Amino acid sequence: MSKIGRFGDFGGQYVPETVMNAVHELEQAYDKYKDDEQFNAELATLYKEYANRPSLLYYAERMTKDLGGAKIYLKREDLNHTGAHKINNCLGQVLLAKKMGKKRVIAETGAGQHGVATATVCALMGLECEVYMGAEDCKRQSLNVYRMNLLGAKVTPVNSGTATLKDAINEAMRDWCSNIDTTFYCIGSTMGPHPYPTMVRDFQKIISKEIKEQIMQKEGRLPDCVVACVGGGSNAMGAFYNFIEDKSVRLVGAEAAGEGVDTDKRHAATMARGTLGIFHGMKSIFLQNEYGQIDPVYSISAGLDYPGVGPEHAHLREIGRAEYVSITDKQAVNAFEYLSKIEGIIPAIESSHAVAAAMEIAPTMSKDQIMVINISGRGDKDVYSVAKYKGVEIDEQ
Amino acid sequence: MSNNIKNRIDKCFENLAENEKALITFITAGDPDLETTEKLALEMFDKGADIIELGVPFSDPIAEGPTIQKSSLNALKEGTTLDKIFESVKNLRAKTDKPLILMMYLNTIFVYGTEKFFNKCKEYGIDGVIVPDMPFEEREEIQGFADACGVHNINLVSPTSEQRVNMIASQSSGFLYVVSSTGVTGTRSNFNTDFDSLFSLVNNAKKCPACVGFGISNPEQAGKMSKYCDGVIVGSAIVNIVDKYGKDSIEKVGEFVKSLKDAIR
Numbered sequence: 271m272s273k274i275g276r277f278g279d280f281g282g283q284y285v286p287e288t289v290m291n292a293v294h295e296l297e298q299a300y301d302k303y304k305d306d307e308q309f310n311a312e313l314a315t316l317y318k319e320y321a322n323r324p325s326l327l328y329y330a331e332r333m334t335k336d337l338g339g340a341k342i343y344l345k346r347e348d349l350n351h352t353g354a355h356k357i358n359n360c361l362g363q364v365l366l367a368k369k370m371g372k373k374r375v376i377a378e379t380g381a382g383q384h385g386v387a388t389a390t391v392c393a394l395m396g397l398e399c400e401v402y403m404g405a406e407d408c409k410r411q412s413l414n415v416y417r418m419n420l421l422g423a424k425v426t427p428v429n430s431g432t433a434t435l436k437d438a439i440n441e442a443m444r445d446w447c448s449n450i451d452t453t454f455y456c457i458g459s460t461m462g463p464h465p466y467p468t469m470v471r472d473f474q475k476i477i478s479k480e481i482k483e484q485i486m487q488k489e490g491r492l493p494d495c496v497v498a499c500v501g502g503g504s505n506a507m508g509a510f511y512n513f514i515e516d517k518s519v520r521l522v523g524a525e526a527a528g529e530g531v532d533t534d535k536r537h538a539a540t541m542a543r544g545t546l547g548i549f550h551g552m553k554s555i556f557l558q559n560e561y562g563q564i565d566p567v568y569s570i571s572a573g574l575d576y577p578g579v580g581p582e583h584a585h586l587r588e589i590g591r592a593e594y595v596s597i598t599d600k601q602a603v604n605a606f607e608y609l610s611k612i613e614g615i616i617p618a619i620e621s622s623h624a625v626a627a628a629m630e631i632a633p634t635m636s637k638d639q640i641m642v643i644n645i646s647g648r649g650d651k652d653v654y655s656v657a658k659y660k661g662v663e664i665d666e667q
Numbered sequence: 668m669s670n671n672i673k674n675r676i677d678k679c680f681e682n683l684a685e686n687e688k689a690l691i692t693f694i695t696a697g698d699p700d701l702e703t704t705e706k707l708a709l710e711m712f713d714k715g716a717d718i719i720e721l722g723v724p725f726s727d728p729i730a731e732g733p734t735i736q737k738s739s740l741n742a743l744k745e746g747t748t749l750d751k752i753f754e755s756v757k758n759l760r761a762k763t764d765k766p767l768i769l770m771m772y773l774n775t776i777f778v779y780g781t782e783k784f785f786n787k788c789k790e791y792g793i794d795g796v797i798v799p800d801m802p803f804e805e806r807e808e809i810q811g812f813a814d815a816c817g818v819h820n821i822n823l824v825s826p827t828s829e830q831r832v833n834m835i836a837s838q839s840s841g842f843l844y845v846v847s848s849t850g851v852t853g854t855r856s857n858f859n860t861d862f863d864s865l866f867s868l869v870n871n872a873k874k875c876p877a878c879v880g881f882g883i884s885n886p887e888q889a890g891k892m893s894k895y896c897d898g899v900i901v902g903s904a905i906v907n908i909v910d911k912y913g914k915d916s917i918e919k920v921g922e923f924v925k926s927l928k929d930a931i932r
Contacts, residue, residue, distance in 0.1 A: 282805060283805060284773060284802070285802060286730050287799075287825050287827075287835075288827050288849050288850075290828070291827050291828065291831065430733075430736055431727060431740075440728075443729045444730075444732075444850070444851045447730070447849060447850050450849055546778075547774045547777060548773045549774050551800075558774070561749055561779065562772075562776075563726040564726045564774075
């Protein structure tokens with residue numbers, strides 16, 4: 271890192287003056303607690319007793335045989351409490367909020383997974399919680415809206431702009447500007463102004479720490495390839511981080527190509543089609559026009575439906591350490607069905623993008639090679655939208 | 668001061684009468700269309716605005732309340748671009764020599780090309796830029812180019828700036844934009860800020876005039892605020908009139924601007 275909060279030239283702290291002191295306060299609090307023994311002990315207990323960590327590393331034998339290439343392991347983040355990796359970050363951030371004496375936590379959410387995880391931890395710790403969610407996403411993920419309400423959180427639909435994840439972030443940032451003294455903004459991915467990209471990655475890096483320990487135990491060696499899906503990029507940063515220095519491990523991120531990267535704004539393939547910009551607090555890669563207007567994006571996956579990518583991913587690509595592939599809705603839905611049938615595991619539609627990428631890559635690898643796919647979440651929430659995609663009517667009653 | 672720029676903004680403050688405060692008004696460029704924007708700008712200057720801020724519409728204006736968000740979206744739907752706004756500035760410069768400022772998000776400058784952008788500002792006669800999502804620490808993104816082209820980078824301080832006020836105010840030029848309250852732009856019926864303590868910090872450190880904005884929506888508020896500072900900034904209240912009357916808002920905006928200026932003379 272060349273400067274504080276920078277990954278190469280990416281990252282930074284591009285926020286309105288009104289929140290600068292809050293950002294610095296957070297930075298100082300995080301610097302203090304990240305190496306604090308008691309904080310880490312509390313977090314470790316929460317991970318173990320509440321979130322069900324360590325998550326399993328499962329050998330997908332039938333999938334391995336079927337694809338005929340690398341030996342495939344699945345990192346089962348879908349088995350965490352609340353059904354996704356998001357809980358790792360929320361436990362860390364909301365515990366920090368509590369240490370900082372904040373009474374109110376706000377969050378943005380796309381698919382609803384981060385919103386549910388934030389609402390869950392706020393319920394656990396007795397903090398007020400408000401979640402901003404694009405009105406479109408509220409419709410697509412009404413079950414998650416109900417779950418958040420059940421957990422005691424207020425869900426505020428956002429109608430501005432494209433009424434999806436980026437607009438929910440805009441509205442959460444506006445709330446933060448307005449309620450800076452009382453409110454902690456719990457960002458759900460490795461994005462936003464410093465210290466968020468670093469802090470969120472640190473709360474997620476337990477994924478790769480565990481993968482490393484588990485694979486050493488099972489195979490006695492490092493994997494050859496780790497695959498994860500990328501929206502903002504938190505599960506992928508978590509799955510990649512402890513392998514960055516292990517140059518023999520190929521790191522592959524799968525982003526959402528929606529209806530195809532060559533369609534007009536019917537994708538969310540930031541790495542494939544984005545350009546350098548400054549937005550949502552960070553310098554990174556964004557889907558935007560020649561005047562810097564942020565593009566509306568599309569993906570069947572509400573969790574990957576974001577026009578940017580976290581700054582550390584932009585950096586990892588620039589230095590050639592990680593590679594990024596684009597997976598269409600069709601490929602993702604195919605992978606969703608494939609993993610369900612071949613292993614009896616229904617992956618989140620987000621994670622299905624990683625599975626689809628793995629299905630392309632694994633057969634090109636030899637049988638003595640090892641691949642790990644991060645199954646970042648479970649797919650129960652997506653059954654309805656996948657059925658709809660397939661033209662199947664489900665009676666919701 | 669961080670630079671030795673002297674342009675229309677500095678002259679404007681120098682030319683104010685004793686006890687007269689500057690009136691800075693904001694409209695979104697291209698809402699409802701650029702032709703109306705030009706007419707509105709000339710009318711506002713005519714009725715007492717000393718400096719005009721033209722808002723460059725952005726798809727995701729995180730520092731704006733609902734009024735300017737809507738206005739920004741209207742302008743984008745109308746097909747407004749930065750190049751078209753520069754053309755309007757050129758048209759305005761044929762008719763007025765008063766200070767013009769662009770208020771815009773950093774990505775708009777960055778993606779356009781920072782050097783190209785400031786060269787155009789110089790060529791067309793833009794005197795300053797306000798970039799609400801660029802804090803003081805990240806000012807190097809634009810400061811060198813702005814200085815080289817004689818354009819003021821207008822810094823902001825807010826009620827939450829506290830110990831930062833000294834650092835920012837002591838290195839500001841053109842004017843210092845004092846944000847009246849936390850939150851986003853938009854009209855407010857009252858303010859919770861302790862202006863005495865905020866302005867004692869500002870006035871101790873400032874090297875250029877200080878103007879207050881965010882939420883000032885009528886002559887009475889403008890009059891009260893002007894006691895603390897060298898100028899007042901009014902945005903959403905004007906944008907609301909434009910929203911209501913569209914292309915026919917010229918006269919209404921003119922009357923409102925006159926009433927604001929009369930309150931701060």
